[in-house]
Amino acid sequence: MGNEQHRCIRRADSSQSVLFVVRAFCLALLTAAIIGLPGDANAQSYRFNSVVVEGNQRIEADTILNYAGIARGETVSAGKLNDAYQSILGSGLFESVTLEPRGGQLYIQVAEYPTINRIAFEGNRRMKDEDMRRFIDSQPRQVFSPAKAERDAATLTEALSQNGRLAARVTPKVIRRSDNRVDLIFEIFEGSKVEVQRIGFVGNRAYSDRRLRRVIDSKQAGLLRAIIERDTFVEDRIQFDRQLLTDFYNSRGYVDFRVTGTNAELARGRDAYFVTFNIQEGQQFRFGEITTVSDRNDVDPEEYHNVLKVRSGSVYSPTEVENSISRMERLAIKNGVDFLRVEPRITRNDRDLTLDVEFALVRGPRVFVERIDIEGNTTTLDRVIRRQFDLVEGDPFNPRQIREAAERIRVLRYFSDVDVNAREGSRPDQVVVDVNVEETTTGSLSFGASYSTNSGVGVSVGFSERNFMGRGQKLTAQIAASETTAQYNINFVEPAFLSRNVEFGLDFSLIETDSDFSLYDTTIGVFRPSLTFPVSENGRFGVFYNATYNDMKDYTGNSGVLAAEVAQGETWASAIGYRYTYDTRRTGLDPNSGIMLSFGQEYAGLGGDSEYLKTSARVIAQTRVLNEEVTLRATLEGGALEFMGSNESRAVDRYTSQVMRGFEPNGIGPIEGTEHLGGNYFAVAKFEAEFPLGLPEEYGISGGAFYDVGAIWGVDSTNAAFPVRSKNFEPRHVVGLSLFWESPFGPLRLNWSTALKKEPGDLEQSFDLTVRTEF
Structure with missing residues (x-):
């Protein structure tokens, strides 16, 4: 037992001895590495009698030597050679760099990056190539840089993300060409748009979610998601919505209102967002x-x-x-x-x-405007921007006027971006106003088609330019034609006539009718120059001249009145007139209410074939009730046509249009036999309410109810072959329901009505579809 134990102890001592020797040997090697190797590296040095550069095609050898920083005959360490390598490679001009000492010579071998032959985009459908080129730094005929191409791909990905394509991927690809050239291709996978599936609010008590969703610019995805772009999730738009909510509440007395947070949750399928605004309303002051x-x-x-x-x-x-x-x-x-x-x-x-x-x-401080500098307006003339300022060089500086001018420039809609800032000028009491703008498109070309039971199929072509020739002028032209009607319109507006706050307008229109549904054909031409200028904060006054050509022909009826009027043939009217308009919708004290008043008169008799006085008036009042969920609107409108001397009015002069709902155009008023003549007078009162129907607001559908009462009456002619009925004021009463639809083709209104009171011969219209007009 004792011998066995002794042998075990000897084996342990032997193992420990071997382990000690191994440890000592490893420590010796490590010591040699620490002490010996750096000493060798530091001691190694080179002296080159010449430097040879190989592989360069476009880059001069002297340029490469400058990057290397190695002079002829200079003693160079290994560390200095490594620095020269890093400097040449870091220039971004070469794919690879090799430094090889050969005795007294240093060989620098380089491989240049190729030049970009062309740049192409593949796979993009939502963004045009021209738009994408504005986002990238790489350009044709420049040296290709992989790092720059990667940055460009990241920038394009972010641009697509801002357009709602959160799943977008952009990959740069290179196709080698001859002469050390490459084609740079950005392969784009756009993915589907990420929509805003639901918008909600937390903390709102005064206003419903439905009302607040009408305030913000973002919209929920609805039936028309393929057409409506505002349902796409864009982070910048959400930030803008926060400001819209703040402005909405502040304008209604909630001075403590805050958006405490915005939560945008991405659905599991990464195809929709759920956006929630956390708000704190506070009290109304x-x-x-x-x-x-x-x-x-x-x-x-x-x-x-x-x-x-x-x-x-x-x-x-x-x-x-x-x-x-x-x-x-x-x-x-x-x-x-x-x-x-x-x-x-x-x-x-x-x-x-x-x-x-x-x-x-x-x-205030005595500070003057030294000058106004305008940059970025490549099309718009400087004077168009300068006239938005109420001050000029040398005037006392007023920060409020500068802010108001900036808003007026934005309202022009000539520019996609407007930045107006004030900075110190050449002296402390001088200020320079910098205006930086970015132009945007201001013209449009429109095509349209229509169909009606009376006119058949119709087509129209229109052109509109709101910044004509960069002068701030408006020019519109339209041609519309159907089976029965041809219409031509040209309109020109100079908003600053003679560099004053006076608007000059020039209108020309020509309408020709040739219909089997009408008793006669007409040709009506109007030439109308006008001047309009402000007379108060909410009031504008305009004067105009009217030259009107009227022709009635090819009569096929039995009315003695219309037959006598058609027999007169062509007539001319030369008239002057004025119109006063008072409108509080933009500057009124109550954001939920507004009123518009219009009154004008036109006198004809300055030459021509007719002498008359035509008077028209219109009043519209609107308010929102029930926490702005329901809109109430009332309209009072009337007109009077008084012919003088021996002149008598004709059907083309009298009121024949649809002045109230529930009846066809020229469907009420004086009538001879079965033929409506129109009237010299009309008056109508319209009352309506618009309210939600409980449908999701992303459908853009709301309901309405209306009640109209009005009449057309009065005829001058004594040539009647049959008794003329409804010559006196005999009001008609109509009630109905409406459906409002914010369609992709424009705001539409569908009316269903029934007449509570009518007169014999009236032509009812129980349903009509019209383009909705905003008050």
């Missing part, structure tokens, strides 16, 4: 006490307070505060008071939820 004070002895605060339109008790709106400040500053300019600043001092009253506003008239 109203205007409290409105006062005006002045820190300047040359300014009377009462005079400036009198121009305010905001009143205590109305819903608070930052926009109204801004408008009030603008009115005061315009009054200061009118009175010749320079450097007046209006500071709104707001006191919050949480107990009664009001905001007291004190407008303080103070002296």
